[in-house]
Amino acid sequence: MTDKSLSVQLQDSLQSEKIRQRIVASLGEKFVDRFIFAVVKAAQQTPRIHECSALSKMSAILACAELRLMPNTASHHAYLIPFKGELTLQVGYKGFIELAGRAEFIVTAEAVYDGDFLSFEYGTSPFLKHVPDFSVARTKEKMTHVYAIASKGTLKWFVVLPKADVDRVRISTTKKNGAYSPWESWYEEMAKKTAIKRMLKLMPITPEISYAHDLDGKAEMGEPADNYEDADAISGHQEAAGGKIDQYVGAIMKEIYDTEPEETERVAQIKHQIKKMGEQPAIPKDALIQMQNAFISKFGMEATDEK
Numbered sequence: 355m356t357d358k359s360l361s362v363q364l365q366d367s368l369q370s371e372k373i374r375q376r377i378v379a380s381l382g383e384k385f386v387d388r389f390i391f392a393v394v395k396a397a398q399q400t401p402r403i404h405e406c407s408a409l410s411k412m413s414a415i416l417a418c419a420e421l422r423l424m425p426n427t428a429s430h431h432a433y434l435i436p437f438k439g440e441l442t443l444q445v446g447y448k449g450f451i452e453l454a455g456r457a458e459f460i461v462t463a464e465a466v467y468d469g470d471f472l473s474f475e476y477g478t479s480p481f482l483k484h485v486p487d488f489s490v491a492r493t494k495e496k497m498t499h500v501y502a503i504a505s506k507g508t509l510k511w512f513v514v515l516p517k518a519d520v521d522r523v524r525i526s527t528t529k530k531n532g533a534y535s536p537w538e539s540w541y542e543e544m545a546k547k548t549a550i551k552r553m554l555k556l557m558p559i560t561p562e563i564s565y566a567h568d569l570d571g572k573a574e575m576g577e578p579a580d581n582y583e584d585a586d587a588i589s590g591h592q593e594a595a596g597g598k599i600d601q602y603v604g605a606i607m608k609e610i611y612d613t614e615p616e617e618t619e620r621v622a623q624i625k626h627q628i629k630k631m632g633e634q635p636a637i638p639k640d641a642l643i644q645m646q647n648a649f650i651s652k653f654g655m656e657a658t659d660e661k
Contacts, residue, residue: 360404365394368415380419389419396426396434403434405648406441407604408641413579414443421566423449430543435536435573439607439648442573444536445566447547450554457560459506461553463546466499467492474501474514482512494541502549504557513553520545527574603641606631610648621653 367373368390377386393415397403403411414434418425423432423445431449435442445453447463454461466472469490474482482501490496501514524537524544537544547570554567569579606627613620628645650656 360401361394361398364397364404364411365390367412368393373412373416376416377419380416381422389424392424392427393418393434399426400434400436402436402651403441405607405644405651406436406439407578407607407644409604410440410442410578414441417443417565417569417579421445421449421453421562421569423452433536437576438611439604440576440578442576442578443569444573445547445570447543447550450547450550450563450566453560453563453566454504457506457563459504459557461502461504461550463500463502463550465492465497465542465545466501468496468498470498472499472514474512480510480512482514494545497542497545500542500545500549502546502553504553511553511556513549513556515545515549515552517545520548523548603631603645606645607648610645610652613652615653624649625655 368377374386374390377389381389415425418432418434421432425432425434425443429448429452430446431452432446433444435444451461451463464484466484467486467490469487471483471485471487474480482503484501497517499514499516500520501512503512504510524541527537551567551570554563559567572579606624609620609624609627613624615621628642628649631645632642646656
């Protein structure tokens with residue numbers, strides 16, 4: 355199945371009565387088509403989204419709708435990111451600023467670079483002053499600190515993190531995620547988000563912000579959103595057998611992403627498993643295509659070929 359066919363299939367799923375009703379309940383009728391367009395466009399730009407398990411896709415998409423954030427757009431509020439056969443939802447630092455703004459918090463975050471003037475103090479008379487020096491190269495190698503500031507009425511909060519603290523977070527999440535890490539492409543943005551999330555622990559946050567914080571934490575660890583049961587019911591896969599099939603497919607997808615092409619014996623075992631599943635009438639065609647596409651993408655061969 356081509357990427358275009360898979361995109362049409364995804365759009366049809368999101369336009370189904372139950373899923374559309376759920377999205378409308380979160381976003382309202384006015385924005386539902388725009389949201390679905392953003393999701394489908396994200397999948398077109400990142401075809402690996404189609405290889406993710408059906409339930410992790412629905413979980414991440416519905417969680418994004420519940421937060422009322424548009425995914426993978428120029429606003430940089432949220433990102434649907436495939437990881438080891440599962441679709442994760444990461445909230446960008448601008449997404450956290452948006453969520454905080456809904457609760458009438460004013461939040462900003464900035465990076466400090468070598469040559470900038472930075473002075474701050476915690477305690478009974480807290481203050482922060484930052485004077486940037488734009489004549490100096492503002493690269494991640496020259497970054498020294500990152501900070502976040504929030505205010506609401508007369509209340510104010512701020513957190514300053516040295517780069518060493520930021521890098522400890524980066525190293526921790528990179529180890530969990532293996533080869534994949536958004537830090538490689540968006541170091542400054544991830545650093546700002548780290549400061550904002552640290553500051554949120556000091557503030558009286560809303561349930562919506564708390565939910566976003568939890569979802570983003572799972573995504574940084576490479577874990578999908580945890581509302582599988584909910585997404586399963588909405589998708590119409592209520593039978594126990596359907597749940598078992600998704601478990602089997604998910605297990606094989608994980609095997610594919612955890613296996614290197616050099617591990618020929620393990621590759622052959624996965625190929626045999628996919629072949630056997632294809633012989634079972636109960637296995638949905640889209641699940642089989644999902645496994646076959648992932649196998650081809652990783653190992654450069656058809657999963658159904660026999661030696």
